[in-house]
Amino acid sequence: MTGFVSFVGSGPGDPELLTLKAVDRLKRADAVLFDDLSSGPILSHAGPGADLIGVGKRAGRPSPRQHHVSRLLVDYAADGGRVVRLKGGDGGLFGRLEEELVALREAGIPYEIVPGVPSAVAAAAAAGIPLTRRLTARRVQFVTGHDVTGTLPTDIDIGALADPAACTVVYMGKRTFPDLAETLMARGLPPETPAMLAEGVSTEHQRITRSTVGALADSLREAPGDLPALIFYGPLADA
Numbered sequence: 001m002t003g004f005v006s007f008v009g010s011g012p013g014d015p016e017l018l019t020l021k022a023v024d025r026l027k028r029a030d031a032v033l034f035d036d037l038s039s040g041p042i043l044s045h046a047g048p049g050a051d052l053i054g055v056g057k058r059a060g061r062p063s064p065r066q067h068h069v070s071r072l073l074v075d076y077a078a079d080g081g082r083v084v085r086l087k088g089g090d091g092g093l094f095g096r097l098e099e100e101l102v103a104l105r106e107a108g109i110p111y112e113i114v115p116g117v118p119s120a121v122a123a124a125a126a127a128g129i130p131l132t133r134r135l136t137a138r139r140v141q142f143v144t145g146h147d148v149t150g151t152l153p154t155d156i157d158i159g160a161l162a163d164p165a166a167c168t169v170v171y172m173g174k175r176t177f178p179d180l181a182e183t184l185m186a187r188g189l190p191p192e193t194p195a196m197l198a199e200g201v202s203t204e205h206q207r208i209t210r211s212t213v214g215a216l217a218d219s220l221r222e223a224p225g226d227l228p229a230l231i232f233y234g235p236l237a238d239a
């Protein structure tokens with residue numbers, strides 16, 4: 001008998017931001033494969049008999065390779081179990097979802113995708129601001145701050161990222177933001193463009209720091225810190 005995999009977005013960390021569907025799938029799971037950012041109290045929704053398997057890959061730390069995670073997922077489901085693949089935020093945003101979907105498709109294992117609250121959306125809510133603003137921020141763009149090598153991707157659209165009329169959210173960008181900011185300012189983005197660092201959103205470590213592109217680049221160059229973080233810049237509303 002073939003099992004079934006539910007890809008579940010766990011939201012940014014606060015268990016109250018789980019959807020009802022996410023809680024239901026966790027309660028019924030035989031096995032839960034979870035990332036670092038979707039652990040903690042979220043896992044308490046899994047039943048006492050469920051296998052809980054950490055497959056995290058936080059930047060800078062040794063972590064299971066992607067093909068190993070996909071293999072594990074296929075093996076658990078091939079045994080006939082109900083498997084939850086728990087991913088932080090929404091699994092479809094910088095969550096390496098595609099690689100795992102392909103592995104399941106190739107193995108003929110059925111699956112569903114349960115969306116979650118993306119950390120960027122939760123961060124804006126925590127800061128008390130909208131992501132869009134009528135007239136001044138008609139566009140929102142989410143971009144990754146690093147590629148597979150951990151450096152700033154060389155093929156990102158700098159013109160779009162230097163657009164002063166867009167709200168830009170940089171994921172995984174604390175270490176590369178000083179370089180990005182330099183490139184953006186060379187393209188004409190004013191250093192005093194409003195910026196915000198949102199760390200550990202919806203967790204006990206949450207810290208929201210208002211700044212400017214120039215000043216934030218300087219402070220991250222000095223001390224990037226360890227918490228997962230998002231960088232916002234553009235015509236951000238006042239909190």
Ligand SMILES: C[S@@+](CC[C@H](N)C(=O)[O-])C[C@H]1O[C@@H](n2cnc3c(N)ncnc32)[C@H](O)[C@@H]1O
Nearest residue numbers: 012088089090093118119171172200201228229
């Ligand atoms: C691999 S990506 C996953 C993103 C996730 N799928 C989402 O929808 O938010 C991990 C990055 O998301 C951001 N992130 C995730 N959770 C966060 C949180 N609670 N607070 C701040 N940033 C977070 C950080 O930039 C982190 O390095």
